[in-house]
Amino acid sequence: MIFLRLILLNLWRHRIRSAISIAGVTFSVAAMLTVVTVLQGAIGMFSGLLSSGAEMIVFERNVSDLFFSEVPAASASAIAAWPMVAHADPVLFGVVSSADHPIITCFGVTREDARIRKATWLAGNASTFGQHENEVVLGERAADFLNATTGMQVPIGHEMFHVIGIVKTANGFEDGGVFMPLHAAQTFFHKEGSSVITIKLHEKNQTAEFKAEVKRTFPNLIALEDAEFSRTYSQFKILKATAWAVGGCGLALGGLGVANTMIMSVFARIREIAILRVNGFSNTQIAFTILGESALISVSGALLGMIVGIVAMYALKLIPALHGYVDVTIHPMLICVVVLLAFVTGLTGALYPAAYAMRIRAVEALRFE
């Protein structure tokens, strides 16, 4: 009780200073949470976009970016014929920029693709897709910014396409994208195969076998499970590393703030610490009051930071341009990690002040009034 009282007393005595350092932790935690969550959301969305509910994805071995991957059409049809494969859908990704609109992602797909089969059709229907080369289906947001409705002609790149449907998807990339028949996309992007093949197997436990088979039959292709893909894809790795680095720097700054506060706090009460010592407080007990103060600052900062971060993410979600790109599912694990990091940073920041407090000698500190 008295420990807590001593800790709170000290926070209260310098309330402005305490508030500032709590705010420092709050903002760094909020920043970290927002950056990491938004990024993870984007990554999740991007990998969801690639695999679209399938279990595995086959692409060219050793490409740094999937947009450069090229899987020959012959390989795709060969794999589709394997007995363990339920679905093998080739997908060609392409990006078109036009004068008025920033970028449009194009998906060259077959009508069997899950994207077409399972989409919510706001206009048109799945059965008409793929019958004519110059007919496309637009994502809801793409339709919005192209000002298009079914039956209209829209310019994409240097060509005109006929809109036969509009679909709603949960995925931001797809929502702002254009779906073309695979052949049309191949012609449009001057490619012969596809970027990837998304695979659904008959039996889930055949993934290892499937991977081995791909490796043996097509040495220049690689098959990865979904989760494995998001783990190993180098673009994701770079993004994730950046997010954690940026977040970590923020947190370190918050931690430095706490360290600074704690140093001042210890200097300001050298006499009080000496009094505790004379009254039988051990070094551990003295360190406890310092570390406790710092832990209280960093944990309350972390909790406030979480609230601020969540509010910030919902605010981001409301920005129309980001619609569909910000995924506000905050993983409990992430919260734990961030709070733990904040706690550890706070404690680390208090180590030197605590060590200093432990060296305070009562005789010298109490010599003068």
Add this chain to the structure above:
Amino acid sequence: MKTPSQSPTQERVAIRTSDVWKSYDRGAIPVLNGVDFEMRAGETVALCGASGCGKSTLLHLVGGLDEPDRGQVWVHGEELTQRRDVVRFLRHEVGFIFQFHNLIADLTVEENCLLPATAAGTNRTQATERLHRLAERTGLTHRLRHRIQTLSGGERQRTALCRALMNSPKLLLADEPTGSLDERTSGAVFELLLELVKWEGATLLMATHDRGLARACNRVVEMHNGRIHESS
């Protein structure tokens, strides 16, 4: 628990220093030059001497707050520099009273007094019970919930007295306990101090330059040129 009659402990030695030397600034300021001194348990001794002669220094050495350059200090039969548990010693065997109280001003009387109990991990009911008994004896019962800032000098020193006795130490070291009080308050606080020490059966070593107060102790010793001389 307490033994008002001191005869059984009379013979025991509470404090013994043997050829104790102490200087500051690496020998530049010699303060104690071979102090030989002894006190029996239950005794009250006044340590007199001019300001700056080393009274506080000796008290700090006896209280385990500092170490001598040379020589030994025994308290309750144990040599202090050999003790590895100085914290235990501070918690249970010695209590301090200073001229300027050294209370934590933002805490209440109760909280200040409970500090030694908290340090020692005494259970709360036991500590509160002890506190109330001490508060009653020192007339602080109605002041327990008040913060130190609102107290008079005499009340502050009485609080310091309660705190020093909280864990029932057998040795009380008082460094000019009435030095910051006016004459009347000073007399009252000192009387209370002696009364409590007797009630607790404790030993008191008090540094003072008030000859009047000193005479009320069992014995008066003089500190001069860094050594101790018996007087009277």
